[in-house]
Amino acid sequence: MEFLHDAFIYLFAAVAAVPLANRLGLGSVLGYLIAGIIIGPVFGFVGSETEEVKHFAEFGVVMMLFLVGLELRPSMLWEMRSKLLGLGGMQVFITMGLIFAGGLIAGLVWQSALAIGMTLALSSTAIVLQTLSEKGWMKSPPGQSAFSVLLFQDIAVIPMLALMPLLAIQAASGGGDGHHGGGLDGLPGWLQTIVILAVIGGIIVAGRYLMRPIFRFIAAARLREIFTAAALLLVIGIALLMELIGLSPALGTFLAGVVLSGSEYRHELESDIEPFKGLLLGLFFISVGAGIDFNMLFGQPGLLFGLAVGIMAIKLLVLLGLGKMFKMRGADLWLFALALAQAGEFAFVLFGFAESAGVLVSSVAKLLTLAVALTMLLTPVLFIIYEKIIAPRAVTPDDRDPDEIEESGTAIVAGVGQFGLVVSRMLTTNNYNVVVLDHDPNLIDLLRQIGIQTYYGDATRPDLIHTAGATEATLFVAALDDREKQTQLVTHVAHHYPNCRIIARAIDHHHVYELEAAGAHHIERGLFESALSAGRQALVELGEHPFKAERQARAFRQHDRHTIDSLRESWMSGGVNKGYIDVARARAEELFGVMQSDRMAERHDSSERGWTPPPKGAKVIPADDDK
Amino acid sequence: MNKVLILFAHPRTDRSEVNIEMANAARSVEGVTLVDLYESYPSFEIDVELEQQRLLEHDIIIFHHPVYWYSSPAILKEWQDLVLEYGFAYGSEGRALEGKIAFNAVTCGARREVYTKEGAYQNELRELFAPFEQTFLLCRMQYLGPFAIFAAGHAVEENRLDGHIADYKRLLQALVAGKLDISGAEKAKTLSDNLDTLISKTAEVK
Numbered sequence: 001m002e003f004l005h006d007a008f009i010y011l012f013a014a015v016a017a018v019p020l021a022n023r024l025g026l027g028s029v030l031g032y033l034i035a036g037i038i039i040g041p042v043f044g045f046v047g048s049e050t051e052e053v054k055h056f057a058e059f060g061v062v063m064m065l066f067l068v069g070l071e072l073r074p075s076m077l078w079e080m081r082s083k084l085l086g087l088g089g090m091q092v093f094i095t096m097g098l099i100f101a102g103g104l105i106a107g108l109v110w111q112s113a114l115a116i117g118m119t120l121a122l123s124s125t126a127i128v129l130q131t132l133s134e135k136g137w138m139k140s141p142p143g144q145s146a147f148s149v150l151l152f153q154d155i156a157v158i159p160m161l162a163l164m165p166l167l168a169i170q171a172a173s174g175g176g177d178g179h180h181g182g183g184l185d186g187l188p189g190w191l192q193t194i195v196i197l198a199v200i201g202g203i204i205v206a207g208r209y210l211m212r213p214i215f216r217f218i219a220a221a222r223l224r225e226i227f228t229a230a231a232l233l234l235v236i237g238i239a240l241l242m243e244l245i246g247l248s249p250a251l252g253t254f255l256a257g258v259v260l261s262g263s264e265y266r267h268e269l270e271s272d273i274e275p276f277k278g279l280l281l282g283l284f285f286i287s288v289g290a291g292i293d294f295n296m297l298f299g300q301p302g303l304l305f306g307l308a309v310g311i312m313a314i315k316l317l318v319l320l321g322l323g324k325m326f327k328m329r330g331a332d333l334w335l336f337a338l339a340l341a342q343a344g345e346f347a348f349v350l351f352g353f354a355e356s357a358g359v360l361v362s363s364v365a366k367l368l369t370l371a372v373a374l375t376m377l378l379t380p381v382l383f384i385i386y387e388k389i390i391a392p393r394a395v396t397p398d399d400r401d402p403d404e405i406e407e408s409g410t411a412i413v414a415g416v417g418q419f420g421l422v423v424s425r426m427l428t429t430n431n432y433n434v435v436v437l438d439h440d441p442n443l444i445d446l447l448r449q450i451g452i453q454t455y456y457g458d459a460t461r462p463d464l465i466h467t468a469g470a471t472e473a474t475l476f477v478a479a480l481d482d483r484e485k486q487t488q489l490v491t492h493v494a495h496h497y498p499n500c501r502i503i504a505r506a507i508d509h510h511h512v513y514e515l516e517a518a519g520a521h522h523i524e525r526g527l528f529e530s531a532l533s534a535g536r537q538a539l540v541e542l543g544e545h546p547f548k549a550e551r552q553a554r555a556f557r558q559h560d561r562h563t564i565d566s567l568r569e570s571w572m573s574g575g576v577n578k579g580y581i582d583v584a585r586a587r588a589e590e591l592f593g594v595m596q597s598d599r600m601a602e603r604h605d606s607s608e609r610g611w612t613p614p615p616k617g618a619k620v621i622p623a624d625d626d627k
Numbered sequence: 628m629n630k631v632l633i634l635f636a637h638p639r640t641d642r643s644e645v646n647i648e649m650a651n652a653a654r655s656v657e658g659v660t661l662v663d664l665y666e667s668y669p670s671f672e673i674d675v676e677l678e679q680q681r682l683l684e685h686d687i688i689i690f691h692h693p694v695y696w697y698s699s700p701a702i703l704k705e706w707q708d709l710v711l712e713y714g715f716a717y718g719s720e721g722r723a724l725e726g727k728i729a730f731n732a733v734t735c736g737a738r739r740e741v742y743t744k745e746g747a748y749q750n751e752l753r754e755l756f757a758p759f760e761q762t763f764l765l766c767r768m769q770y771l772g773p774f775a776i777f778a779a780g781h782a783v784e785e786n787r788l789d790g791h792i793a794d795y796k797r798l799l800q801a802l803v804a805g806k807l808d809i810s811g812a813e814k815a816k817t818l819s820d821n822l823d824t825l826i827s828k829t830a831e832v833k
Binding site for chain 2: 554609610611612613614615618619620621
């Protein structure tokens with residue numbers, strides 16, 4: 001029961017600390033870190049296993065990159081190339097150089113200094129991306145720049161790992177290849193390269209052509225947990241494959257994410273992986289907090305804080321300079337620089353690796369690992385400084401290109417039966433951005449073939465609605481077939497996305513009242529207009545003049561709308577009770593009168609209006625009458 | 628203070644340069660109610676009851692529209708056909724609109740001189756608007772000459788737009804304040820030709 005015991009402590013710490021931290025405006029990352037410090041160094045509930053937990057929880061970073069990849073279409077990645085290589089590359093090399101020089105001045109041998117420089121040049125993907133998306137800054141220009149740099153860093157880890165053993169200053173203390181290499185070590189260099197390229201190509205090809213039929217097959221089973229299992233299987237499988245060929249698992253899953261970003265299962269995959277990612281990342285942050293060695297910290301507090309602040313200062317200056325070079329200004333520049341100023345979780349791996357490879361002496365590695373943890377601890381504080389002090393003071397310049405407003409004016413259409421389909425097609429052909437959700441894999445396939453962006457998933461699931469972009473959407477069209485689900489869906493959207501207009505399809509006119517109560521702004525009965533149209537045509541077929549039929553259809557529609565209004569009150573108060581039935585009967589009889597009014601020969605009363613001649617013998621010209 | 632009702636009829640406001648500016652300016656004048664007919668009745672299903680109520684609540688009715696085939700866009704004709712009912716607007720019992728004032732505020736494609744006896748259209752704009760005039764007279768209303776912006780398609784290029792809009796606004800304000808020379812306006816070929824002389828700056832004319 002050891003496992004459950006630990007799980008209880010970690011979960012309890014998270015559940016207690018994170019909502020509190022969020023309420024205080026500190027953000028979830030700081031909440032997790034504090035929770036970790038409390039259960040670790042402060043009260044000692046958890047101890048030596050935190051290292052293990054940390055390695056396990058780092059898988060959260062892998063999942064996060066998969067999710068980031070899902071959000072990123074290949075074309076967007078291509079657009080980022082100058083930032084990715086220019087900004088990212090310069091950040092890594094310049095920071096590395098400065099810290100390398102600092103290390104030499106501090107009296108380290110050059111190999112150690114270089115290893116430290118490389119390691120500390122990296123930032124924390126986990127903290128930065130988690131915070132950016134939590135605050136909704138991910139799609140902002142500084143958020144995108146920060147992301148480009150992080151992505152480059154993730155790529156840079158690969159040559160760094162390869163370089164470490166070459167920097168050894170003493171005989172490796174055993175197990176130096178623990179992290180690197182995997183199954184390819186026996187092969188010659190050129191063959192390794194070919195294998196790596198083949199695997200990457202395989203991921204792209206499989207993601208494009210193989211995964212969709214597989215997902216469709218799984219989705220057709222209509223078992224949610226199996227789809228979730230398949231999503232996890234995919235991520236873990238790719239991570240293992242990457243490790244086998246010696247590449248970063250995070251990079252591999254990112255690539256897979258990008259390949260799958262165009263797929264109709266994107267939102268479903270996101271919703272399925274998201275909670276696992278969240279929990280694992282939380283666990284990771286807790287383990288960072290729990291792993292802080294208080295004895296060491298209080299032994300040399302000056303040195304450690306000095307190191308942490310020094311590292312961050314160097315990184316911050318480099319980032320500010322580069323940001324300026326890339327034409328960032330004001331608050332954007334500060335957000336970009338403050339976000340990336342910490343050292344990252346790769347440091348835990350790289351320092352451990354460097355130590356075992358004999359590049360760093362143990363005492364230095366321990367000291368630096370703790371300093372890295374401190375920089376991570378300080379990062380949420382920097383975000384708070386940005387949010388509370390810098391951002392409010394910066395005058396937001398309004399000269400940004402309106403094209404950059406991401407995906408505004410978007411409509412979400414839930415359910416694409418005949419009804420939702422017509423609505424979606426009207427919107428897409430009018431150049432509106434439409435996200436369609438449905439749970440019929442075959443239908444989705446068909447819609448994609450005619451060029452409508454469709455995603456698989458049960459539209460009543462809150463997380464799917466969220467990932468479909470309801471926060472930014474202007475319009476939500478609820479068109480599910482199931483009466484109860486439809487009402488549920490409207491209630492949820494109206495409650496959580498008050499800025500979103502809701503058009504809902506009702507089954508019948510009682511459903512109209514239910515949907516009104518649920519918060520829909522406009523309600524259309526699914527069959528009413530088409531039935532009316534058929535009724536009009538029926539009159540024509542029976543010999544009525546087409547415009548007469550049209551007038552009767554209009555009168556019918558108007559009467560029907562008034563009937564809905566007049567029945568509303570008795571429906572609200574008692575459902576179908578005596579009062580309701582009385583009103584309904586009276587209205588039905590009245591309709592008969594409305595339809596018959598035309599037959600009342602020559603009489604000219606107010607019930608008949610619209611293109612009627614004046615009565616025979618009427619005095620029309622003013623000069624004729626008693627004027 | 629007079630209450631002014633503008634019935635605005637333009638089927639393509641998305642492509643409008645002058646009319647939309649006139650409508651926006653009118654909306655800002657106190658005492659003016661502007662009803663966009665194509666917006667209110669996109670499928671031409673005019674709410675007769677509501678429209679008649681609006682007529683009763685206002686003293687001055689303006690048909691604001693671009694000139695299409697020497698007349699208005701279709702919805703304004705539909706509006707007349709449905710709203711000006713026997714027994715309400717005309718007939719011995721139909722005196723609801725008696726004494727109210729009406730006119731057209733329009734934009735024309737052609738230049739002023741085209742709308743003259745000697746010009747290509749052989750008639751003044753007001754003469755071509757005889758069906759409007761007679762309709763309002765039958766409703767026992769007073770009909771004024773049209774407020775017209777000629778060669779409206781070139782107003783922007785020729786930097787005339789601001790002047791036209793200012794004139795229109797001035798006219799509306801004068802109508803609300805009762806400072807328009809109504810008997811002069813009844814005889815005028817247009818209200819726009821000599822707006823200054825029609826707007827009395829001193830005494831209330833009406």
